Amino acid sequence: MARIIDGKQMAEALLAQVGTGIAERLARGQHAPALAVILVGDDPASSIYVGRKLRACAKVGITSRQYRLDRAVSQAELCDLIDRLNADPDTHGILVQLPLPAQIDANAILDRIVPAKDVDGFHPVNVGRLSTGKGQGLVPCTPLGCMMLLDSVITQFRGRDAVVIGKSNIVGKPMALLLLERECTVTVTHIATQDLPGIVRKADIVVAAAGHAGLVRGDWVKPGAVVIDVGINRIALPDGTTRIVGDVCSDEIAHARAYTPVPGGVGPMTVACLMANTLAAAQDLDRPG
Numbered sequence: 001m002a003r004i005i006d007g008k009q010m011a012e013a014l015l016a017q018v019g020t021g022i023a024e025r026l027a028r029g030q031h032a033p034a035l036a037v038i039l040v041g042d043d044p045a046s047s048i049y050v051g052r053k054l055r056a057c058a059k060v061g062i063t064s065r066q067y068r069l070d071r072a073v074s075q076a077e078l079c080d081l082i083d084r085l086n087a088d089p090d091t092h093g094i095l096v097q098l099p100l101p102a103q104i105d106a107n108a109i110l111d112r113i114v115p116a117k118d119v120d121g122f123h124p125v126n127v128g129r130l131s132t133g134k135g136q137g138l139v140p141c142t143p144l145g146c147m148m149l150l151d152s153v154i155t156q157f158r159g160r161d162a163v164v165i166g167k168s169n170i171v172g173k174p175m176a177l178l179l180l181e182r183e184c185t186v187t188v189t190h191i192a193t194q195d196l197p198g199i200v201r202k203a204d205i206v207v208a209a210a211g212h213a214g215l216v217r218g219d220w221v222k223p224g225a226v227v228i229d230v231g232i233n234r235i236a237l238p239d240g241t242t243r244i245v246g247d248v249c250s251d252e253i254a255h256a257r258a259y260t261p262v263p264g265g266v267g268p269m270t271v272a273c274l275m276a277n278t279l280a281a282a283q284d285l286d287r288p289g
């Protein structure tokens, strides 16, 4: 039977580690790390995600400040807020919850956050550092969490075939770069990919981040493969309730070596990695010079 990788438990362990790091900061007389979370509009899913992040902050001892902006906010107002937070020595991390409303140029906003406070790792400087594999720079939370989940079951990445389904800037592309850095042979697939099942069948490592409920079927997965399910899809059930499912038909992959459940897999690790990135940003910002 496939092993279920317990993301919730791994996230708890990472949060505990971050908490210890913060306690050590305080013992040295330094401030607690501070994270600014900007939420535009009142999308219910975004509010839930932001709520999880703020709760995690409270748990590990990160000071959090939430900025809730009207959905009609202008580009200039949002830029002003980011400029203020960039300049504020008491702010170590800045997160702008995505998606942003249509009138906002999201890339221009992400580019405006100083790279040192970019705890999402979406600024071009951090993207560039990841792509040159130098190990400095902040790495996007979801792919970082996925690598930690993979590290809990895989010792040898070198030479393994890895498939990433989805080419987003938030998950697919950075995930591919991290796997490439470990010397996997990486295939990035997307909506226009031909014979996706055939490509996935060859993979030792499958990272599904397509945002399509149940896309990956059991007969696509090679026996012994490790499957990371990044999908979070809310589906309607016949009784009128809804349920969260991933991109993988997890009931069909008993022949996999291991897989991450949804919920309880990648999601909790994403939040825990945000805490780890915020601590890392604070440590770097406080380093003299």
Ligand SMILES: Nc1nc(=O)c2c([nH]1)NC[C@@H]1CN(c3ccc(C(=O)N[C@@H](CCC(=O)O)C(=O)O)cc3)C=[N+]21
Pocket: 049, 052, 095, 096, 097, 098, 099, 120, 141, 142, 232, 244, 262, 263, 264, 265, 266, 267, 268, 270, 271
């Ligand atoms: N700037 C920015 N950074 C992000 O990191 C970011 C974002 N925008 N926009 C939206 C996505 C989504 N995201 C999730 C975080 C936690 C869970 C999570 O904790 N999920 C739980 C519960 C799932 C549920 O029941 O809803 C789980 O999978 O077990 C999921 C998804 C962060 N995102």
